[in-house]
Amino acid sequence: MGKIIFLLKLVLVLGVIVALSGWLFYDAYKPVPPQPAEQLVVNDITGLNPVTVAYNIKPTTQQQISDAIMATDGPISVGGARYSMGGQIAYPQSLHLDMRDYDEVIALDTENKTITVQSGMTWRQIQEVIDPHDLSIKIMQDFNNFSVGGSLSVNAHGRIMADGPIIKSVRSFKIILADGLLYEASRTQNPALFYGAIGGYGGLGVISEVTLDLVENVPIERSTKAMPFNHYLDYFFDNILHDDSVVLHNAFLYPPSYETLRANNWRETDQALTNTQRLRATDKNNWWKPGLTDLISRFDFLKRIRSNLIDPMVHSEPLVVMRNYETSYDLHEYGFAKPSDSTLAMREYSVPLQNFEVFVLKLRDIFLRNDVDVLNVSIRYTPKDNESLLAWAREDMFSFMVSYRQNKDPESVSRVAAWSNRLNQAAIDSGGNYYMPFQIQDSLDQFYEAYPNAGYFFQAKRWADPGNRFNNLLWLAFYPENQAAKAAWAESQSESKKGDKNQ
Template sequence: MKRFFIVILYALLFGLSLQAFHFKLDHPIAEDISRLMPVKMKAIQAEDNEEAIKRIILEANENDDPISIGGMQHSQGGQTLYPNGILLDMKRYDKVLDLDVKGKRITVQSGATWADLQEYINPYGLALKVSQSQNIFTIGGSLSVNVHGRDIRHHALIETVESFRLLNAKGQVLTVSRKENSELFSSVIGGYGLFGVILDVTLQLTDDELYKIKTKSLHYDEYTSYFKKEVLQNDDVKMHLARISVAPGSYLDEMYVTDYYRANDQAQLSNYDTLKRETIIAVPKFFLGLSRYNDWGKERFWETQETYTANINGNLISRNNAMRSDSAFMDYSNPSKTDVLQEYFVPIDQFADYIDDLRKTLSDEKDFNLLNITIRYVEQNDESMMSYAKEDMFALVMLINQGTDNESKENSGRVIRKMIDVTLNHNGSYYLPYYGYPTKRQLYEAYPRTEDFFQLKKKYDPDNRFMNLFFEEYHP
């Protein structure tokens, strides 16, 4: 009898476990890289051909299912998620369709990554005009957030796009360019997947080149004049980035810059054009890890960055390799904490005053764990409906460590809203792919055409077939 009850109990437990397993299969939990907002989806679907993707859209129409679109899912504010919706995972849709070497243009499916493109075009002596500093992201995702990078002559990604094909909510495929469906061109690029599925994109390319790296240390109040004179007015400088210290001993004061000059002897390019992968990962990963825990670690991390920058001064590097940074050293796994990003854009002439105000704002925020600030340049461009570059701007990319509990999120939100207000007070703006800490007021002030953007969403997708948590949070 005892054995009988044990068998019955085991069967019940097995049945409950199986039921829970099938429930998880039927209701998968999806989350972005920040892990701050796990969302229960109806399904996650990935296809590698256009007709299959179209069927997903048509079936969603029949079942009245919302659709969110995801690539690498490094957006951190629910831009690729919506509760009980279909997550359309585009990573398998990744073929290069055409390369015009003479015309320097490529057509590629939206699930391909920048790394895929670089490996394809590098043998032809071609390079990307614009991409993020890391090359792990999908082309469709990068269009959806209208990325920018290190190149100071080519700015927002939208500038390099000739056309793309869009699968809309009705299952129709539209060709979109500056001349054809132009409203969609300006709203889909930087539109966070709210207008349809970007199927494939035709991008302008440029020549691969050999660069000489030059680095320099300076103080924050010297940066604007240095940049205007030594970088913008020098046609030989092709790429640029800077970092400003968050270590207590030099907090928002010391900086170093890294400039990429076109090398005099381009014949040496063949000695440097093999695509590299970063191999020195353990050291920066170790010191970045230390910086998460205390001020001593932040000092050591800044010293490590300065030493590395000094050591690469004078090095030669190809354009493709300069646009090929590996983010592996930033990988971080902690059950109760996560790293999040913020990015603020400030007019270049207001940089020093902005840093002074930012320093005052953060001086009393002892629990706000700011790990790193990287600075790039973006030229004014209003071609995208949701353009972040209202004038020539410095872009400050901030890496922040925070807890995943509600109290930590509330604290981070409070500080971030203060920083955004400082940015807006300097006629700046902020980047949208991150957690929904900003208020609606801040969104509409940073992006004056937000109302028009949402009106176009209503015009082209009246049933809200394409949905995400960003839209849910901020639409009227």
């Protein structure tokens, strides 16, 4: 009798264990439930790149990312703050991981000046956490809306003079690969993942937690100088390059003539602050800015008023602010959020320092011949990046960030592709290259000329992602394994354009 009761108990316990593990297994691997169609269209800030995905989820934990990867076996695309402009965040019928809620601080080490964050955190969110400790982000773009994961994946840079692209401020990160497992990546642990994923546009895996170097938040003072563009190189070498007190620097090359520019320098100082605000406000009512930006981009006489009257007046004001204040510009101040049939868009081209003047002449010629509605050309200095497999600053470079207005109809898109292609080639012929977070209209030849180490990156991708799951429209265009899928996508796009015309 005792034996029977023991056996019954054993069966019961085993039954419970089997049921429990079955439930846990199902929970981890259950298919992602169907979602409403409107959540399945992923687009970027220009509205030019709608892509329909199969599932769209917003993870908040590493486990959720792994579970979603393991619950599906098709393509995976990853989106950060969604400010890239050519479909780099989406792939048709993929599992889309929208990282915007993956935004917690994991650790802040004020003594060693490092922070570890989930990769969906934006610079703004980080600034709010570190500013009270008088710390500042070491390397970032000119605006603070971007996510850490998106910034690492393009290997971003900005006006900050020291060090170069963002890879120089990354200590390590964790990355989840297509097997759903978490890997450490640093210069000493899985270096192929470290050098491949930074600048790798989501092609290897999902960057999860990132440890970044921070620096002190110091007071900085502005000085500015207008000059003919062909005086700039000497000015830069004599006054900026070797002056360690320069924290931020850029130069605006003024349309419509592209003959003069204004250098803007921010040097560390011990002068009293002229503005004591710690970070720029995000809640400003800027309803007028999109309209004004749009008008300036359309009319040459307004561009002349800006360069000859407004900017000299605005820049004559002495300013001393904290570094975090001057690095906390919000994109909405700039005038992007304007849904209409035209959009502001960006391009960036980099050339070695000595080729500055010759590239300005080429850029000017292409803009004038093609009647491009240029709003700004912001020139920044980027020291060499000898680490990332897809490095765009393979030597010390001047980068020309171009903001322009374009219409969204297919003819306008093709016109932009034509001039942009010429500029890509002009940068390549000047020993430089172009930056990839913008509209993807470059040819395969241009891609390999601009990124001669792409073959090493593709080797890393084959190793880290053997099933070619991590994809987006950039890798659809250039990853050799995607040639058949690329042809099918091009056909589906031309069918849908024909459909639009017939309506």
